[in-house]
Structures are given as C-alpha cells and as structure tokens.
Amino acid sequence: xxxxxxxxxxxxxxxxxxxxxxxxxxxxxxxxxxxxxxxxxxxxxxxxxxxxxxxxxxxxxxxxxxxxxxxxxxxxxxxxxxxxxxxxxxxxxxxxxxxxxxxxxxxxxxxxxxxxxxxxxxxxxxxxxxxxxxxxxxxxxxxxxxxxxxxxxxxxxxxxxxxxxxxxxxxxxxxxxxxxxxxxxxxxxxxxxxxxxxxxxxxxxxxxxxxxxxxxxxxxxxxxxxxxxxxxxxxxxxxxxxxxxxxxxxxxxxxxxxxxxxxxxxxxxxxxxxxxxxxxxxxxxxxxxxx
Numbered sequence: 574x575x576x577x578x579x580x581x582x583x584x585x586x587x588x589x590x591x592x593x594x595x596x597x598x599x600x601x602x603x604x605x606x607x608x609x610x611x612x613x614x615x616x617x618x619x620x621x622x623x624x625x626x627x628x629x630x631x632x633x634x635x636x637x638x639x640x641x642x643x644x645x646x647x648x649x650x651x652x653x654x655x656x657x658x659x660x661x662x663x664x665x666x667x668x669x670x671x672x673x674x675x676x677x678x679x680x681x682x683x684x685x686x687x688x689x690x691x692x693x694x695x696x697x698x699x700x701x702x703x704x705x706x707x708x709x710x711x712x713x714x715x716x717x718x719x720x721x722x723x724x725x726x727x728x729x730x731x732x733x734x735x736x737x738x739x740x741x742x743x744x745x746x747x748x749x750x751x752x753x754x755x756x757x758x759x760x761x762x763x764x765x766x767x768x769x770x771x772x773x774x775x776x777x778x779x780x781x782x783x784x785x786x787x788x789x790x791x792x793x794x795x796x797x798x799x800x801x802x803x804x805x806x807x808x809x810x811x812x813x814x815x816x817x818x819x820x821x822x823x824x825x826x827x828x829x830x831x832x833x834x835x836x837x838x839x840x841x842x843x844x845x846x847x848x849x850x851x852x853x854x855x856x857x858x859x860x861x862x863x864x
Contacts, residue, residue, distance in 0.1 A: 700728035
C-alpha cells in the first residue's frame with residue numbers, strides 16, 4: 574500500500590468529497606495528521622487525482638486507467654474532471670474501443686444515469702458496430718446486466734439469430750462446468766444453461782427469424798425455452814395464422830429508422846412536409862439549402 578501526503582486545506586477547498594470526509598468521523602486523526610484510507614483506488618489513479626486537485630491539470634498517459642479514473646473522479650465530486658474524461662473517451666479511436674469496449678460497456682451498464690454521454694456512446698457503438706464488442710476476446714466476461722442492456726436495444730445491427738447464437742456461447746462461457754460440445758450434454762447441463770440465460774429469453778425476437786434460422790439454430794435447443802414459447806414458435810413456423818399466446822416483439826430498427834425517428838427536422842424539410850399537407854405533393858415548390 575502506497576502512502577501519500579497532502580494538505581487537508583487544499584483537499585477541502587477543491588473537493589466537496591474531501592470536505593465532507595474531513596468534517597465527519599470517516600477520517601481518523603493521529604497527532605497533526607489525518608489518516609485517509611481508500612483501498613478501492615489504485616495508487617496510480619490516486620496520484621493522478623492528487624495532481625489534478627493541486628494543479629488542475631492531467632499529465633501523462635491515462636488511456637489504460639481512464640475508466641477507474643472516471644469513477645473515482647465522480648465519487649470525489651470532481652465534476653469538471655468527469656466531463657473532461659468523458660470527452661477523452663468519446664474522442665478515442667476505434668483501436669481503443671476494440672481493446673476496452675467490453676470493459677467500458679460493462680462499466681456504463683452499472684452507471685447509466687451517471688455518465689449519460691458515455692451511455693449514448695455505448696448505445697451508438699452497439700447499435701452500429703456490435704461486432705466490435707462481440708468479436709472481442711473480452712466479450713465472454715461481460716456481466717449479466719451489461720449483456721441484458723445490449724439485448725434490449727431496439728437499434729442493433731445484428732440478425733436476431735446471431736444474437737441468439739452469441740447468447741448461447743456467452744452462457745456456456747459463464748459456466749466452467751459446461752463444455753462446448755452440446756451433443757454430449759446431460760439434462761443437468763441443459764438446465765444449468767437454461768437458468769443462466771433465462772432472463773434474456775423474453776428480449777430475443779425469435780419470431781423475426783426466418784424459418785431456416787429457427788429450424789437450424791433454435792429448434793435443436795428448444796429445451797432451453799419456456800414451454801409456451803417453444804410451442805408458439807413451432808406453431809408459428811408451421812401454421813403462420815396460428816394465434817400465439819406469446820407476446821411478439823417487433824423487428825429491431827435500422828440506423829435509417831433511427832434517422833426518421835428523430836424529433837429534430839431542418840427548416841427545409843419541415844417546410845416541405847408542411848407544404849405537402851397544405852397543398853399536395855404535386856405542387857411542391859423548390860427550396861434552397863441555407864448555410
């Protein structure tokens with residue numbers, strides 16, 4: 574454990590967190606010194622935080638520690654630093670995202686309301702380039718809440734059968750007792766996987782798969798599904814008119830859908846739509862683009 578010395582007056586003045594800590598019984602005093610322990614913060618990150626509190630600057634390469642640094646800065650109520658670090662992450666290139674995307678997405682899934690800019694960034698990455706994360710070696714370490722957050726996205730540029738396939742692989746990776754050859758599995762092993770993926774099943778849009786995808790990828794694993802869903806899927810692909818008991822989720826949206834769903838319209842297109850309503854499309858005037 575590394576020991577740092579700092580001036581309590583400066584810490585109080587620059588951080589509400591330290592001001593509250595020094596004003597309470599959280600910090601023990603020995604002689605003229607306050608003893609402040611933070612076992613959950615690495616010495617590298619604490620050194621960066623102290624440097625920022627004293628000088629208002631961030632020095633050195635922070636890419637490898639930026640997620641922990643962001644969390645600690647937020648805990649210590651250093652909100653200007655929080656804004657700066659969020660912008661740094663947003664500006665990082667794809668190489669950083671490929672290496673750290675899973676860790677970032679995992680982190681944000683537990684702090685959705687704390688870092689809205691990064692939440693939007695993660696959702697955009699997952700909706701546009703989900704394979705940046707899914708193809709990562711770190712994907713199988715993604716925790717339940719992070720994966721659930723991803724699967725619940727309406728905008729996700731992946732085929733539903735690919736989402737299902739990767740959910741199965743993730744579930745197997747989460748259980749060290751399960752081997753990858755499912756043909757050799759016992760009932761007990763299927764029950765373990767069924768329990769692992771149970772919370773995700775209702776968010777998979779099975780009814781949007783093709784009959785071939787269902788037959789090849791879902792039907793052989795139908796014992797992992799709730800009985801009612803299993804029967805409804807079989808009925809749906811054999812008798813399409815069959816009335817289903819299961820709630821059918823709509824298809825996921827594409828990026829084009831996202832554009833049209835936007836509540837922001839330029840004046841040009843607002844004028845065009847208004848003119849259509851008032852006069853009909855055949856009398857459409859010409860509009861020039863304003864800069």
